[in-house]
Amino acid sequence: MNDRIGRIYFGVLGIVTLIFGITDLIVTMGGNDFSWGILEISSDMFRGGWGGLIVISAGFFYLSSLKNFLEIHQLSKALMASILIWILAGTDIFVRITESILGGEEGPWFNSLEGFLGTYTPPYPPVIFLLPFSLVILFFLSKKGKA
Amino acid sequence: MTLTADERWDLIEKISNKVVTFGKFKHTLKDALGELTVKPLTGIPIAITVLYGFWSVFSSFAGTLCTDGFFVKLFDGHFLPWIQSVFPGVGGWFYYIFVGDPAADNCFEAFGVLTSGLFVAIGVVLPAIFIFYLMMALLEDVGYMPRLAVLVDTIFHRIGLHGYAIVPSILALGCNVPAVTATRILETKKQRFIMMTLLAIFIPCGAQLGIMQEVIPESIGIVLLYLIFGYFIFGFILNKLVPGKSPEILIDVPPYQKPMWNNIARKLRMRLGGFLKTAVPFVLLGCVIVNILYLAGTIDWLAKTLTPLLTGWFGVPGETVGPLIAAFLRKDLAVAQLSTIEMSKYQMITSVVLVSIYFPCIATFVMLLKEGWKNLIGSFAVLVTVIFLYGGLINLIWSLLGVQ
Numbered sequence: 289m290n291d292r293i294g295r296i297y298f299g300v301l302g303i304v305t306l307i308f309g310i311t312d313l314i315v316t317m318g319g320n321d322f323s324w325g326i327l328e329i330s331s332d333m334f335r336g337g338w339g340g341l342i343v344i345s346a347g348f349f350y351l352s353s354l355k356n357f358l359e360i361h362q363l364s365k366a367l368m369a370s371i372l373i374w375i376l377a378g379t380d381i382f383v384r385i386t387e388s389i390l391g392g393e394e395g396p397w398f399n400s401l402e403g404f405l406g407t408y409t410p411p412y413p414p415v416i417f418l419l420p421f422s423l424v425i426l427f428f429l430s431k432k433g434k435a
Numbered sequence: 436m437t438l439t440a441d442e443r444w445d446l447i448e449k450i451s452n453k454v455v456t457f458g459k460f461k462h463t464l465k466d467a468l469g470e471l472t473v474k475p476l477t478g479i480p481i482a483i484t485v486l487y488g489f490w491s492v493f494s495s496f497a498g499t500l501c502t503d504g505f506f507v508k509l510f511d512g513h514f515l516p517w518i519q520s521v522f523p524g525v526g527g528w529f530y531y532i533f534v535g536d537p538a539a540d541n542c543f544e545a546f547g548v549l550t551s552g553l554f555v556a557i558g559v560v561l562p563a564i565f566i567f568y569l570m571m572a573l574l575e576d577v578g579y580m581p582r583l584a585v586l587v588d589t590i591f592h593r594i595g596l597h598g599y600a601i602v603p604s605i606l607a608l609g610c611n612v613p614a615v616t617a618t619r620i621l622e623t624k625k626q627r628f629i630m631m632t633l634l635a636i637f638i639p640c641g642a643q644l645g646i647m648q649e650v651i652p653e654s655i656g657i658v659l660l661y662l663i664f665g666y667f668i669f670g671f672i673l674n675k676l677v678p679g680k681s682p683e684i685l686i687d688v689p690p691y692q693k694p695m696w697n698n699i700a701r702k703l704r705m706r707l708g709g710f711l712k713t714a715v716p717f718v719l720l721g722c723v724i725v726n727i728l729y730l731a732g733t734i735d736w737l738a739k740t741l742t743p744l745l746t747g748w749f750g751v752p753g754e755t756v757g758p759l760i761a762a763f764l765r766k767d768l769a770v771a772q773l774s775t776i777e778m779s780k781y782q783m784i785t786s787v788v789l790v791s792i793y794f795p796c797i798a799t800f801v802m803l804l805k806e807g808w809k810n811l812i813g814s815f816a817v818l819v820t821v822i823f824l825y826g827g828l829i830n831l832i833w834s835l836l837g838v839q
Contacts, residue, residue, distance in 0.1 A: 342483060361462070361470075367468065382492055386495040393507060
């Protein structure tokens with residue numbers, strides 16, 4: 289297993305995460321939602337403000353894990369950064385699930401199939417895009433476990 | 436048989452040789468993660484993330500899915516029109532107590548025992564309490580709570596407590612009743628008094644949070660901010676005023692572990708059972724008493740008498756007397772009742788803060804009494820001072836900002 293690959297991968301991921309977090313905060317301070325293609329950044333204080341701070345923290349965790357990446361304490365920082373992203377992305381997905389099941393105050397008891405699937409269509413917040421890339425830490429952990 | 440000191444030491448050595456394995460300590464990933472969660476630089480962002488996840492799941496499950504998505508439709512769309520049509524004696528006092536306003540088109544405004552009472556208890560509070568205790572049990576079982584205690588230890592020392600005070604503080608966010616019992620983990624009388632007083636005044640219970648999320652979702656952050664500031668400011672003052680010791684703690688932090696679902700289910704069942712037994716009867720009783728007081732004209736009389744104080748000092752309408760009386764029985768009921776009174780956004784924030792810091796609900800009152808009447812009288816004295824100082828201060832802040 290190559291320590292260098294891990295450093296490059298999580299270095300790039302850390303910078304991208306940091307940029308997303310800073311963008312979250314800027315959009316929140318601006319007060320208007322930002323949408324670009326399938327990406328949407330909320331200006332809501334909770335998701336954009338606190339969420340942005342958490343994404344920035346995740347970025348710093350990734351970047352601080354780069355030196356001597358495969359050492360257990362450094363690897364744990366990268367894992368913690370991924371856990372922060374999993375919590376944020378997990379809550380975003382959970383919000384969509386809770387919105388997708390029932391038919392709304394005026395509608396029927398349960399959502400239609402179209403309405404249900406429609407809840408999961410883009411745009412998505414930045415943290416959803418970070419989610420698959422953050423899962424790579426599991427590969428490094430399994431390699432470390434076997435070593 | 437009596438052993439000499441040398442023989443005892445020999446025996447100890449033999450036992451330890453058999454049961455203790457010696458080797459070089461090697462950090463595992465769990466150890467390293469555990470260290471990250473207790474160091475302030477890394478632990479604070481992690482704690483913020485955990486609380487973010489906690490609140491996000493709480494509000495979307497209890498608010499979006501259960502209350503707005505299901506119970507509002509069930510109660511307002513089906514149950515309320517049905518009970519309004521089948522309950523006998525429209526316009527009579529019996530109808531007024533049990534069904535409430537016959538013209539109401541939602542359960543928040545009807546204010547009868549079988550309408551608002553059942554809706555608040557089952558439709559709003561029960562889902563909130565369920566998800567709160569589920570996540571709380573999960574965090575306890577994973578092993579995060581002792582680490583949070585270590586992380587916040589320094590801050591709590593400023594108000595005469597220590598890290599373990601986080602346990603009753605967070606429990607109180609679910610219900611103040613078990614939280615009062617949990618203050619026994621604090622060592623000295625001084626610590627227990629400060630903790631009981633602060634949680635009875637400044638920590639809104641899960642039921643109240645659920646109602647606030649439903650009634651004033653856009654202002655809930657400001658209300659919580661006021662309460663958090665109050666918690667620390669008055670904690671700091673109490674620490675200076677109350678005599679006694681605030682000792683250090685030595686915590687044995689267990690390793691992180693996979694949650695055991697049996698444990699979680701047992702804790703959840705126990706806490707939910709306690710809530711259903713203590714809270715639901717008080718919600719229903721609260722509706723009965725407040726409706727009787729309305730019918731007897733007592734609340735109108737109190738509103739007129741106390742209007743100069745309420746509008747002059749606190750800046751809220753005289754009609755808030757009703758909810759303040761209901762708050763003694765159930766605070767969630769009182770917040771629900773506030774939502775039916777016409778007032779500005781800022782008056783609503785002040786009113787909700789007042790209801791929160793106003794006398795603890797009767798169930799908490801009984802628990803405080805069980806812990807000792809001296810504590811109760813002390814807490815009561817602090818509470819009256821806090822209401823007047825803090826309530827007046829909030830009104831002053833709004834006036835200075837020119838937003839009242």
